[in-house]
Amino acid sequence: MARKLIFAAAAFAALTAAAPAFSTEVVRIGTTAGPYAEILRYAGDLAAKQGIEVKITEFTDYTVPNAALAQDDLDINNFQHQPYLDNQVAQRGYDIVSIAKSIIVPIGIYSNKVKTLTDIKDGASAAIPNDPSNGARALQLFEKAGLIKLKPGIGIKATIADIAENPKHLKIVELDAAQLPRSLNDLDFSAVNLNYALSAGLDPKSALLLEGADTNWNLVFAVRAKNKDNATLKKFVEIYRSPEVKAFTEKRFNGTILTTW
Incomplete structure (x- = not known):
């Protein structure tokens, strides 16, 4: 009996070691306070159901999210339009690129x-x-x-x-x-x-x-250039750019925030 128990325990241990452990991917995203963050939180709830934990940091200063991204304190940010990013890259030398459009937040x-x-x-x-x-x-x-x-x-x-x-x-x-x-x-x-x-x-x-939907000043998702093809980040962006998030945004903000998808 003892030998059977030892064998069973050894077999269970081997199976446990062979089975892949479930792990949650983490995405650290920076944004500015207000609707940007609220939409990201909604997308984060959807992402959690697909194994992605979204950690949102809100900033009040426009200049900080890109610095935090460049310093690897964030994985991605979503607060700026392309002209602002281009200006920051030119002035500060950030190796940061945009990977997708997000919303239009009219001025x-x-x-x-x-x-x-x-x-x-x-x-x-x-x-x-x-x-x-x-x-x-x-x-x-x-x-x-x-x-x-x-x-x-x-x-x-x-x-x-x-x-x-x-x-x-x-x-x-x-x-x-x-x-x-x-x-x-x-x-x-x-x-x-x-x-x-x-x-x-x-x-x-x-x-x-x-501003109307014809504006070119839509927000973008930005990442460090080396992460532009990161599968987890691309998956989160895909979740964000979903019909569910579109419907939430239109209803929650009564059409004042526009989507690009």
């Missing part, structure tokens, strides 16, 4: 003092984000609103110095993106990124003008 023109674009008076004061890419994005929206005209062909490199026509003599200042909602108490209007607008309690439907 909008908001005001506590006027109700429509036509109410904006001569000499009005306004603010735009002080980082180069979002500043250009805001100026393009001002141009779309008919408030200014930019130099032809300047595109995503536009700065205040590239305003060719300013018929209302607007006084435009550059502020940190997170401070733009507060500026509405002092200025006539400001261009505010949607995540900061929502965090400050602003209603996107009250914006004087919002």
